[in-house]
Amino acid sequence: MVVTPELLSFFPLLKLLPASSLLALVQASTVEKFARRAVVLNAGQHEHNVCFLFEGRLQGVDFTVDGREVGLFFVEPGDVCGEIALFDRGVQPEYIIVLSPAVVVWVPLENLRAAMLECPPLVSNLGMRLAQRIRQLTLQRSLLGMPNIAQRVCCQLWLLVEEHEKAHMKEGVIKNPPTHMEIAIMLNLSRETVTRVFQTLQQQDVVRRDGASRLQLPSLSLLKAYADGSREL
Amino acid sequence: MVVTPELLSFFPLLKLLPASSLLALVQASTVEKFARRAVVLNAGQHEHNVCFLFEGRLQGVDFTVDGREVGLFFVEPGDVCGEIALFDRGVQPEYIIVLSPAVVVWVPLENLRAAMLECPPLVSNLGMRLAQRIRQLTLQRSLLGMPNIAQRVCCQLWLLVEEHEKAHMKEGVIKNPPTHMEIAIMLNLSRETVTRVFQTLQQQDVVRRDGASRLQLPSLSLLKAYADGSREL
DNA sequence: AAAGGCGAGTGACTCTGGTCACATGCGCCG
DNA sequence: CGGCGCATGTGACCAGAGTCACTCGCCTTT
Known part of the structure; x- marks a missing residue:
């Protein structure tokens, strides 16, 4: 499968971008398929791409020092993951693994970061995402x-x-x-x-x-x- | 105690603001003292102020449905809390309570939001804070x-x-x-x-x-x- | 059809960590 | 100085969740 502007427009987040920025991203993006249990993003690593889920189902997980798995959240088609590094270029906080076979669109981190800095609505939307994520994590924590x-x-x-x-x-x-x-x-x-x-x-x-x-x-x-x-x- | 530009400059976050914006915030801000165990921010509420801790020690906590307390993080002087709503105007995700007697500077949410929108470094810094917070929550979760x-x-x-x-x-x-x-x-x-x-x-x-x-x-x-x-x- | 993997269902046993009910120690304040 | 509040220390008890070791049923693969 090849990356087209239409494909990127599938993602609500990217729809906020002006057409010119979107086209620039198309050039740099790639598509990849993953089988069940595959690891899409690695915790502790500086990932160079942001992951947009087109198809399938992912999960954010972490592992304790003694190897026990810890479930964090689910990712549905249309969602993004690995976007935290857009803000601080930091390491990926958790693993992202595949629950059901997935098709992922990779958008290079630095390209998206550049596009984001010139598009305030995108910054705002991403900020709201992070805020939402914090609320979700806090809620999940209180369950425990x-x-x-x-x-x-x-x-x-x-x-x-x-x-x-x-x-x-x-x-x-x-x-x-x-x-x-x-x-x-x-x-x-x-x-x-x-x-x-x-x-x-x-x-x-x-x-x-x-x-x-x-x-x-x-x-x-x-x-x-x-x-x-x-x-x- | 009265709010001065010097007082606000105590906070690394606000130091990023141009002098003019800072002066505008000074007008609108207030100082408040809290005794141990007091509640500074309420979970589930739309708070109208962002809380800057000048002195003392705070803690973010949540309560489970059955009333059990859940500790989330500590706040030290110079830190901010309640800043999540700057991004999405949403409700406060957790309670902030006082561990040791505290002096807090209140900066109205909307004023700070306005200042933030005109000051990209502030947006960027706040974004990094949220990102950091997510990492911290994830780590804490994996401890459990x-x-x-x-x-x-x-x-x-x-x-x-x-x-x-x-x-x-x-x-x-x-x-x-x-x-x-x-x-x-x-x-x-x-x-x-x-x-x-x-x-x-x-x-x-x-x-x-x-x-x-x-x-x-x-x-x-x-x-x-x-x-x-x-x-x- | 056989085989293998995986999710789900179940019983028996174990043992850890919560609960309760104390005692102790320390600092603060009237 | 006495008393109160709060943090800490400690033992006994036991319910409840983890672990283990299975079985069963449903798929995909060979």
């Missing part, structure tokens, strides 16, 4: 403080529900739900513990499996009650 | 993944050592060390557990108390070994 395990899992599930579904509080659905293992590493739990919580939730009909790629949530209000602790498993 | 408790405490201590002291790896010192309770909430532990780890560390002469405001670390290399898991307690 919860002593009740089941509550932790329910909160995480609640976070995965689309905003507009939360509004009317009836049933919801999580597309491409994370595996038990993936939830476990995000919540500092063992995979078995997550499985056991899911078993209980299924008995209460709070969650229902619907093939591998969908998780039904028949009663959002019940899920919410477990999540905020007003009800216990 | 460690199954070995003592290691977690040692890593946290290691993070509190000054960079230049880490370099020669001899003895180090932590000024104004956090209390056991404060360490506990940062690491998702109980206060008693932290005390017990400290007891063991003191027996090994890895840490030594030196009054309330100093913590001696006679052997940084040993601390490092415990922190990276190459040695176990």
Whole structure:
């Protein structure tokens, strides 16, 4: 696949750029495909490209000194990662790995940085992204403080529900739900513990499996009650 | 106390501003004193001021849904907090509370935002701050993944050592060390557990108390070994 | 069809870290 | 100087989560 202006315009962030800057980036950008489990960005490295996800699904993870995996966030098509270095040219804070086979567009860091400095809306948008990321990290951190395990899992599930579904509080659905293992590493739990919580939730009909790629949530209000602790498993 | 240009120039961030902008901010800014345990910024609120710490010590904390406290980071004199809203006018992500009696300079959010938009170096510096914050949050998160408790405490201590002291790896010192309770909430532990780890560390002469405001670390290399898991307690 | 990998489900055992309930020590302030 | 508040120190107890060692079912690959 070859990089075209249309391809770059797929990304909301790059749409903010004037046509001339966009064209300049097209020249320098490349496309790459990744298989499941591949490493897209390396923690601790000075990456020379910003990663735009076109297709597939990525995850930000970290590893503790003793080799244990720590889940941080998911990346969906249209999202960016590795953009932090645009601000401080620092090292990549976490690993980005592939959950489902991915197509990535690489835009060289320095080119994008140059374009950004001449495009205030882009700076502003990226600033908002970082701000959002900090909020998300803070929230995730507060999840880990919860002593009740089941509550932790329910909160995480609640976070995965689309905003507009939360509004009317009836049933919801999580597309491409994370595996038990993936939830476990995000919540500092063992995979078995997550499985056991899911078993209980299924008995209460709070969650229902619907093939591998969908998780039904028949009663959002019940899920919410477990999540905020007003009800216990 | 009254706000003067000299006072604002105490803060590295504001020193980047041209004199004219600084003068405009002086008019709008105020000073406030806070007692220990006071709440300076409220999570979830749209704060109308950015907080510059002149004196004392603050901490960013969050609370889980069940009321448990979660420690996030410390704020030292010269630092800023509540600056995230400059980028997206969003709500404050965490509470900022007072650890030791503090003097705070309030700069109205919108005034600073206006000044920032006309001063690229300030945008750049703030962007670097956010980036740094994300790195710090990610690192802190990875600490929580460690199954070995003592290691977690040692890593946290290691993070509190000054960079230049880490370099020669001899003895180090932590000024104004956090209390056991404060360490506990940062690491998702109980206060008693932290005390017990400290007891063991003191027996090994890895840490030594030196009054309330100093913590001696006679052997940084040993601390490092415990922190990276190459040695176990 | 066989084989292999992977996600999920389950039981038994272990043991760590939270909780509770104290004691101690220190500094501050009226 | 006495008393209070706060940080620290310590032991006993035990619930709850991790670990291990499986099985089962569903895919993709050979």
